[in-house]
Amino acid sequence: MILDRNTIEFIELLSSKEPTPGGGGAAATVGALAAAMGLMVANLTTGKKKYEEVEHQVQEALHCLTREQKRLIELVDEDAKGFLPLAKAYKLPKNTKEEEKIKEEVMEEALFTASQAPLAIMASILKVMEQLKFLGENGSTLAISDAGVGALFAESAMKASSLNVFINTKMMKKEAVRKELNKQADQMIEKAQKLKEEIYGTVLKNLKGDQ
């Protein structure tokens, strides 16, 4: 597992010119950090008398965020794996018409494959953001900034992941497939942006008031 290594080493590996882990894996990592911020808020809220009315939902949030965090950690590897067919396809020869045709077909499929992990990363982070919204509004006020931090990380990781969809769809020849994948990404981005503005807005108002 890519994240099953020293953090400084992971950061150095990401900094190198090696193709993986790349932007997709980095986005899944930041998504896992967003989930961590939600879990921190939930862990500071659960079991407290002041928040007993929402204890059941806090438990649900803990469950959901733990699951999505685990999923995002796995998706760092899936994103790297999803890039392999594309790396192979790039190397195919196109000296003859026949080779050109084969390369185009293989590329098209590889581009589709490479865009699947980024889309799955986005779907997972969207679930994280829904929990962050609940926790920002109902979780421990001691951790209000942490819910905001989580929302900021999550939205940036969603948009980062969408760039890894678009860099693949850009090269696709089949317009219908390209449009469909871009639409999926755009719709999730729209939801994420709305959620981020709500959560970040609430937190900022709480911390800075009207000054």
Next chain:
Amino acid sequence: MILDRNTIEFIELLSSKEPTPGGGGAAATVGALAAAMGLMVANLTTGKKKYEEVEHQVQEALHCLTREQKRLIELVDEDAKGFLPLAKAYKLPKNTKEEEKIKEEVMEEALFTASQAPLAIMASILKVMEQLKFLGENGSTLAISDAGVGALFAESAMKASSLNVFINTKMMKKEAVRKELNKQADQMIEKAQKLKEEIYGTVLKNLKGDQ
């Protein structure tokens, strides 16, 4: 060093209710990941004939990003350390007028101390963003999405770090100090937002065109 441990362990530690690492340390980590994306672009650009005209600046970018990444990794620890006086101050008694007065003074200084690492994190990430802008415009076109990913991470980490300034300044009694620290944070956020929009806008236009 906090990041000198397994990444999954770090994510789990962040998810716990332990006060450190908290939002500030998480922001420095995402800042280091933003620097990693810049380094990836620079490493894919340096030494290439196509980009030899900008080789000198690419070398500068490599130097600057390496330095700021190292600094951000250190700042994860400095942020945790900066929180210690505040954790102590919270526990001071305030049973008498005298104790109350002492606690207020100690708290005021501890809140100032706790806001220094978040401000340093922001200053460091701003330098990372300036390099990302250069790399997004002049770096290898193969890595265009990575410059965008870096800009997204950087801006979210800057805003996340500012929340860790505001959560401290909110409790300050000295209005002049509060306003000054908030102003420093707001000015850096404004620059970061502008840089992010420029870099992300360029990348998105390049990847999606006008569709």
